[in-house]
Amino acid sequence: MSDMRIGGLASGIDTDSIIRDLMEAERMPLNKMEQEKTKLEWQRDEYRDVNKTFLELDNLALDMKLDRTYQSKEASSSNSAVSAKASSSAGEGRYSLEVTQLASAAYNYSEGSITGGNDEFDPDASLDSQRGFFANGLDESDFEIKTYGKDGEKSHVFSIDSSDSLNDVLKEINDSQIGVRAFYDKNADKVMIERDETGNYNSVGKEIDFGGGPNFLTSTLGLSGEEKGGRDAKFTYNDSGFEITSHDNNYSVNGVDFTLHEVGKSTVNVTNNVDGAVEKITDFVNKYNDIIESLGDKLNERKNRDYPPLTEQQKEAMEEDEIEKWEEQARKGLLQGDSVLSGSLAQMRTSWYSKVESGGEFNILSQIGIETSSNYRDRGKLEIDEEKLRNALSEDASSVKSLFANDGEGEEKGIVRRLEDIIGSTRTSIERKAGKETSTNQSFSLGRELVNVDQRMLSFESKLTQIEDRYWSEFGAMEKAIQEMNSQSAYIQQNFSAGMM
Incomplete structure (x- = not known):
């Protein structure tokens, strides 16, 4: 203070x-x-x-x-059968494609109604509690699913626990990372299993293999019918009669990425994107x-x-x-x-x-x-x-x-x-x-100049404090001298007044 x-x-x-x-x-x-x-x-x-x-x-x-700044390319298609995107390395010109088949994902679904259309069936209740609803009975034996894809063959063995529900079993299949999706549709009263990628990777069999003997999938759920889909895309290139196949509906040629949408013939023009x-x-x-x-x-x-x-x-x-x-x-x-x-x-x-x-x-x-x-x-x-x-x-x-x-x-x-x-x-x-x-x-x-200025300012502020202290000291001394003079004057005045009496 x-x-x-x-x-x-x-x-x-x-x-x-x-x-x-x-x-x-x-x-x-x-x-x-x-x-x-x-x-x-x-x-x-x-x-x-x-x-x-x-x-x-x-x-x-x-x-x-x-x-790509100078040589970016633009691709335009003659119809909706094929769309295309051209990279900067794409060759300019006309490309002709005739799509004869689109790639599709393999799928399979129950041959018939798995409960006979019983509305009381609850896919979220335990299998044990729903045992009487299954038209083909409840087969509790283990089953294996094999799939074929761009990453090769994958498989997973599943065990049936009667305390699980049908949806629990289907969720386990979905979470198994073997490349399939499975779901039950109550209106159709059927289960569908489908691949999550298109194409035919298993030339000698199915893309989704449920095993040889009867099991929960083939018996209880009736997934023993013919597999659908699982086809490669096919198209001929530039009217040459040269047929190209692809596991999916995308294919790159000469720096042009083609996407196949429907069967038919399409012409794609690639030009330099001057704009x-x-x-x-x-x-x-x-x-x-x-x-x-x-x-x-x-x-x-x-x-x-x-x-x-x-x-x-x-x-x-x-x-x-x-x-x-x-x-x-x-x-x-x-x-x-x-x-x-x-x-x-x-x-x-x-x-x-x-x-x-x-x-x-x-x-x-x-x-x-x-x-x-x-x-x-x-x-x-x-x-x-x-x-x-x-x-x-x-x-x-x-x-x-x-x-x-x-x-x-x-x-x-x-x-x-x-x-x-x-x-x-x-x-x-x-x-x-x-x-x-x-x-x-x-x-x-x-x-560095700012640092120098800051230092000079600090030094000068210290000097100002000393100057202000000096001023107060000097004025204080003056006040003290005046006070003493006032005291002496009062003393003399007092003695003078006493001598006159």
């Missing part, structure tokens, strides 16, 4: 106000340090925002190096133009020296909207003339204009419809002639990709790879100056 200071009792002087005014003057250097700290923090944040923008461009650059390529290139150029404009504004924005950063004390005397408007002016010009950023912009512009000796048909951007704006106020922004770009992509998408993404050295390096190098170097320089969110202040230059 600090000592209460009361001055002016002897002199009548407002000591507190005088010392407060004196300390206001003494605090001026500290206020400037606080403003300096605020400005450094603003600068740090501005640099980090610039780095985030560069990172966005760098992320878009990843797409600009992929084949997708134009969109990706346009997005990248637009992001670059945004950076050019944003950084250009920051580099050319003049400082407003009439609006220094506000101190906390000054903010206390202002309204929120006043603070906002003031700081809008005070933040201007934080990156004015920055050499790292201006150098980066110059290098990026050069990268766009330079030739790329990749061996492709195109070696400069203007050949594919991308040129610099003729308006000097655009500061080197790029403009796209979409028709020319589309023609270039249709004519030779591979050469367009090489112009942007060729992996080489010197003049052989594609534009995007050159930009990546510049972005990487710039982001590293910015991080050395402004760090990133996870950086400690000692690891970057602006952070």
